[in-house]
Amino acid sequence: MVRDPICMACGVEEEVRGASSELDEHHVLELVAAGAPLTRILEAVCRLTENDIPDSVCCIALHDDSRSIMHDAVVPSLPELGIALEGQSAIDGNGACGSACARGQAVVVADIETDPLTSGLKSMLLLLGLRACWSKPMLSPSTGRVMGCFAVYFRTAPAVPTEQEMQRRDVLLRWAAIAIERWQVERALRESEEHLRYTVELSPQIPWTAEPDGSISSVSARWVEFTGYSREEALSEGWLAALHPDDHARIAKAWADSTARGEPVDVQYRLHSAADGYRWVRARAYPRRDAAGRIVRWYGVLEDIHEHKLSEDALRQEKERLRLLTDGLPVLIGYLDRDLIYRFANRAYQDWFGLPAEDIVGRHLVEVIGQDAFHARLRMLKEALSGRAVRLEGFLPHQDGHLRHNDTQYLPDIGEDGEVRGIYVLVVDTSVRRHAEEKLRQSEARLTTIFNQASVGIAQTDTQGRLLLVNGRYCEITGRGADDLIGRRTQDLIHPDDRPRGEEKLAGLLKTGEPYFIQKRICRPDGSWLWVNNHVSITRGPDGRPREIITVVQDITEQKEAEQRQYLLSREVDHRAKNMLAVVQAMLRLTRADSRESFIEAVEGRIGALARAHTALAASRWTSVDLGELARDELAAFQQSGGTRIELNGPAVGLDADATQAIAMTLHELGTNATKYGALSAPGGSVLLSWSRNTADGALLMTWREQGGPGVVAPTRTGFGSIVIRQTVGHQLDGSVELDWLPDGLQCRITIPAGHLSRVSRRETAGRPASAIGEGQAVVRSCRILVVEDDALIAMEVVQLVREMGHEVIGPAASLEAAANHLESGPVDAAILDVKVRDELIFPIADQMAERSIPVLFATGHGRDVLPPRFSNALSVRKPFAKADFVESLQGLLRRVRQR
Incomplete structure (x- = not known):
């Protein structure tokens, strides 16, 4: 009869109980070979042992060598014993099982009540009715380490097993040890796989694999989440569809080259993101090879580096600006x-x-x-x-x-x-200043002559700082008479906060003889404080020792106050400049164009619109700009290129700073659109810009009406110009915009809340056409034009524009000296002069040209108020200038050349 190994392991079949031990051991082996659960195998070993040894309780407990404890004890006939042994220390002296694990050999306890090995477990074992015990460690077949303990408990004492009885268990224990080791290996493998799975899923990188030929074979769930493409779409060469079109060819070639050469790849490109368009990623892949060196698989990861890439680009641009x-x-x-x-x-x-x-x-x-x-x-x-x-x-x-x-x-x-x-x-x-100070020390005799007539305070002290001699200006600055000052220590006149630094400087002077400069405060008798510059030097006697100290004092109180005012002003200028730079930056980023030339044209036009608005605001000291004047300035550029009439009609209306910038940009975008696609793109077309105030709430109502141009069809998509108009008027001014694409031309209605408006004292602009602005006549003959500009980039632009108009450039000169040399070296018909060149005003050169009746064009970043009254009739152009503005100013200069 064939016995059921499961029944044998459970011990429920009577015929199993009566079978020979050899046959039972055979069935345990079958359980081990069949890969039965560990608990069933250990229970079978325990049951067989209890059948073989009458009145016994068999126990097998696993050993955790990292913590030196026993756990997961199997005791089929007395489960309470297994519970009691759970977590017990596997150390010598802690029962037969703990001692056997610690010693690595069999341990016999003939009487639990008297044997000291069971002192810690005695009460519990006696309570369970156990009186004697013997235990053997279960060793790993491969490493020999202790994996558990096998124990047989008896209900009577004393009980001592024979050597033969213990040896008969060895075969069963070896099979049980094999089962335990296999279970531990499988558990470790499961934990390793689980760890690997969590590691991969939680990693911010996106893993993928490819076949030896480079075709993608798998991508992770993170790929699907990131790109929005399915796993199936990524396989083979499908992943290339997720790349930015501009990167497609480059990356496909790089991957093909790497797979052909069998070399690792490390590239960066833009990958489609389901969340926000395209993002920069870094892709790396390495080949795994077999023993023969053949590639069996490629392993790769993707890393999102978008923010890092943007930071690198921003840093690179910042470094270039700094340079x-x-x-x-x-x-x-x-x-x-x-x-x-x-x-x-x-x-x-x-x-x-x-x-x-x-x-x-x-x-x-x-x-x-x-x-x-x-x-x-x-x-x-x-x-x-x-x-x-x-x-x-x-x-x-x-x-x-x-x-x-x-x-x-x-x-x-x-x-x-x-x-x-x-x-x-x-x-x-400071070598020049140093040289001057040396000369000053060598001219002591001359200093004595001019001492009392100097416009600065001069004092002579001994090496202790006591005043020996003062001039009149020094007395005026300190507010004390010479009699009151002589004999005083200069430090006694100084603000307490400035004294330590002054004493330190004085000590250095006496030690090294090097003159020094310091700013400090002097106390006057009325309790007021004056800021002064102190230039301090030392004279030496024939023996080379310090003899006297000379102090030159200059009152800089007004300068200090002016610096404070200038600091506050510079902060305001810095604030406005940064706002303007932020607008220009956003404009550069948002402008879209089909070519480099059209991009430059679009950006130049928009920056020009901003510059004209800024100029108008600066002229009004950022208070109010007249709408009519602003409209004429902004639309003048489109009059000549359109070749048609632009008519303005409306009352005098003042605009605040925000509204000035917004309306300037809006008019520029409308004019650009009309020139490219609307009424100004064809002969006969016209534009009427009219405005009025709402009598109810005071809001500004503006209407842009195009007529006579090509047929109009409403656009299928919203262009950047429309976005600019809606955002600047709607978002920035809380106004409204209505665009009607009528068959005979665009009509745009704009409403600006009254909070952005003010009254102005300028005359109304009704009926004045924009075409009256900026039209000139070309100058026929070629002229020799001197260019004086210390900024290299601006100079290059001016030279290019002058030459494009067919005239000869002299220079450019970057200093007053160079300009004077050019003026003396040959004939000059006209000049374009930067108002300030290397911190020097250009007016001495301009005066020489005025004496020779040479017309000039001043270029300045300020208004005309920087020009002296004697140049009130001179031409000027304001930086930054658009090409059209500069050309128009240059034409005016050349007309004056022709009229000479």
Whole structure:
């Protein structure tokens, strides 16, 4: 008869109980071989043991060697024992099972009540009716480590097993150990697979695989979630459809080349995102090869780098703007990281040391300025790295081979976390000033002659700072007579907060003899304080020791007050400039065009509209701009290109700053559309712009009406110009826009709330056509035109425009000296003059031209109010200028040349 191994393991068949132990062991082996559950195998071993040993209780407990405890004990005939053993320490002295696991050998307890090994478990075992026990460790067949313990308990004592009885269990225990080890391996594998699955699912990267030929074989659920494409759409070469069209060919080739060469791939491209269009990702893939080196599969991941990519682009643009801004300054500007490695050096820096940027950036400070200068500045550098701004005067080697004196500032770059990230370096060449100070010390005799007539305060003190001699101006500044001052210490006249720094400077002067400059406050008898500049130097006696200190004092109180006012003004200018830059930036980002030329034309037109609005606001000191004047300025550019009449009709209406900018942009977009597609795109077309005030609520009602152009068909999509109009009027001004595409021309009705309007004192503009503005006559002959402009980019643009109109350019000159040389070297018909060139006003050159009757065109970023009265009739053009405005101004200049 064939016995059922499951019945044998359960011990419920009577014939199993009466079978021989050898046959029972055979069935346990069948259970192990069949991969039966571990619990069933261990229960079968326990039952067989209890059948073989009368009046016994068999127990098998697993051993956790990482925690040295017993767990998951199997006791078929006495489950309470298994519960009691759960979590018990597997250490020597903690019962027979714990001791057997700890020792790695069999342990016999003949009497539980008296044996000290069971002291910790005695009460529990006796309560269960158990009196004796023996236990053997279950060892791993492969490693020999303890995986559990096998124990036989008896209900009578003493009970000591024979060696033969214990050895008869060894076969069963080896099979049980095999089953336990297999169970542990399977459990570890399941945990590993589960860990891997969670790791992959929770990773922000998107895994994928491909066949050896590069065809995609699988993508994760994250791919579907990210792209919105199904897994099936991604397989083979379908994934390429999710790429940005501009990246498709490049990435397809890169992937094909990598798979052909069998080399890893690392590329960046734009991938379709189900959430927000296209996003930048980084794709990496590596091949897995077999023993013969053949590729069996490609494994890859996608990483979303969109924000990082945008940050890199923004940083690159910011660095370029920084370079353009700093290269035009006559100050050495650099940046050092925490390791004193150069990360930036402007053009003046490069010129000073005679090195290109690539030979400075990336090198240590000592490599650029030399050992002597470096060690002289080391203490200051350490202070800057600790977070303090420091300033020093000293010498730096120049490319001409000499040491030049300079004023150096080290400004710490402190991050939001309070850590110093690097140092800004500002160096001003003070060698000229230094030379002048040397000359001053050599001219002591002459100084005595002019001492009392000087317009600045001069004082002579001893080395302790006691006044020995003062001039009249010094008395006026301090508010004290000479008798009151002589014998006083100058420090007693100084504001308490300024004294420590002054004493420190004085100590340095006495030690090194180097003169110094300091700003401080002087107390007057009436309790008021004056800010003064102090230039302090020292004279020495024949023995070389310090003898006297000379102090030159200049009252700068008004200057300090002016600086404060200027600071407040600059903050306001900075605020308005940043707002304007933000608008221009948004315009650049949002403008769409089919070609580079059309993009430039669109952006130039919109920036020109903003510039004209800004000019009008600046002229009114940002108070109110007349709508009619604004409309004529904005629409004049379209009059000539359209070749038709643009008529304006409406009362005088004042616009605030927000409304001025918004309406300027709106009129520009309407004019552009009319020129390209509407009434101004064909002969005979016309535009009427009319406006009025609503008598009920005072709102402004504007109507743009086109007639006589080509047939109009409503657009199928909303263009950027329409968006600009609706956003600027609707969003910015809380107004409304209605666009009607009538068969004979566009009609646009705009409503602006009264809160953006004001009354103006200018005359009404009813009936005045925009065509009266900006029309001129061409000048026939070619002229020699002198261009004076210190900004390289603006100079290039002016030269190009002049030459495009067929005239010869002299220059461009970047300084007054160069302009004067050009004026003397040959004939000049006219001149285009930047009002301020290298911090010098151009008017001396303009006066020379006026003496020779040479007409000039001033170019300025300010209004005409910067021109002296003697040039009230001169032509001017305001920066930044649109091409049309400049051409029109240049034509006016050439008409004056022809009238000479």
